[in-house]
Amino acid sequence: MRQSGFATTSAPIPAQDSTRFVHKSVNMKDLADLHIHTTASDGAWTPTQVVQAAADKGLGAIAITDHDTIDGLSEALEAGRRAGVIVVPGLEISAIHGAKTEVHVLGYFFDHQYAELVEQLHILKNSRESRGRKIVEQLNEAGVNITFERVSELAQGGAIGRPHVARALCEIGAVNSIDAAFGRWLQEGAPGYVPRYKISPNDAVRLILNAGGAAVCAHPGKQVGDEILVEMIDQGMCGVEARHPDHGPVTTRYYEKFAAKRALIATGGSDSHCIQGGKRTDIGSVTVSVDVVDQLKEAAAQRRK
Ligand SMILES: [Zn+2]
Ligand SMILES: [Zn+2]
Known part of the structure; x- marks a missing residue:
């Protein structure tokens, strides 16, 4: 019964260049951009600025989808109420x-x-730092004197990773190269090895469902094989993101058909970070019909029943 909402608009088949997506004959109020980042993760604009940009474009709805955090949601929902934009x-x-x-x-x-969701997101957000601390602790126990403070300095405010620990090891002369640091101290089986915290796609789907939500695979065309998608569908995933700036027309079509065949919702969005790595992707440059918002809401409500 569920199907992509695209058929109800005259939005064009997306081209590689996402800035050409907007079609003159489509009323912007009927469109939704369901994939946008804010400063709560790695986006350049605050939730309020994102909502304002959507309002300026006249979009009917947007979704705020930050990486592993929901910290921007309250502000976005409030801004949406003020600006008259539906914020999902x-x-x-x-x-x-x-x-x-x-x-x-x-x-x-x-x-x-929902407590389990809040806790899992907290773990994900902090997993890099806590992994770095654990590595340093284990190295200290093994008699290597590096400090977490120095490792953080070497990361220069960015995400702390094993290369920073390796550099700290080089600095104190424990090893004479980064490769040697990995081989002697950091790789699996070595004294400073700490596995990376991982959440599987199936667990991520279950987490969202447990929190009463609808789960969708983002930009499957990037690297996700159909076997992985099928597993996620078995867990209760209800949609795939068919429209995305990294999907060319062929890929978009493929996932629209994939969704239609399996009664999934075909979603879409700009994945806008405003500016990322010097590349700008505008809010509203990739959209789907606002009907998709209702379909997602309905899917979430069905699950909760
Ligand atoms: Zn992504
Ligand atoms: Zn994204």
Whole structure:
């Protein structure tokens, strides 16, 4: 019964260049951009600025989907009420399938006070720092005198990773190269090895469902194989993000059909960070019909029953 809402608008088949998505004959009020980042994660604009930009464009709805955090939602929802834009509470969880296939899972319409969700997001957000601390602790126990403070300095405010620990090890002369630091101290089986905290795509889907939300695989065309999608569908995932700036027309079409065949919701959004790595993706440059918002809301409500 569920299907993509695209058929109800005359929005064009998306092209590679996402700035050409907007079609003159479509009323912007009928469109929704369901994938946007803010300063709560790695976006350049605050939630209020994002909502204002959506209002200026006349968009009917947007979803705020920050990486592993829901910290921007309250501000966005409030700004949406003021600006008359529907703001869908969302989030994008970074999951890992197997050893290293990154799978991003979008959640919509969940209860953002649900304790398990809040706790898991807290763990995800802090996992890099706590892993760094644990590595240093283990190295100290093994008799290597580096400090977490020095490792943080080497990360220069960015996410702390093993390369920073390796550099600290080089500095004190424990090893004479980064490679040697990994080999002697940091790789699996070495004294300073601490596994990275991982959440699987299936767990991410279940987490969103437990919180009463609708789960959707983000930009599957980037690296997610169909087998992984099928597993996630078995867990209760209800949609795939067919429209995304990294999906060309062929990929978009593929996932629209994939969704239609399996009664999934085909969603879409700009994945706007405003500016990322010098590249600008505008809010509203990739959209779907606002009907998709209702479909996601309905899917979440069905799950809660
Ligand atoms: Zn993503
Ligand atoms: Zn994203």
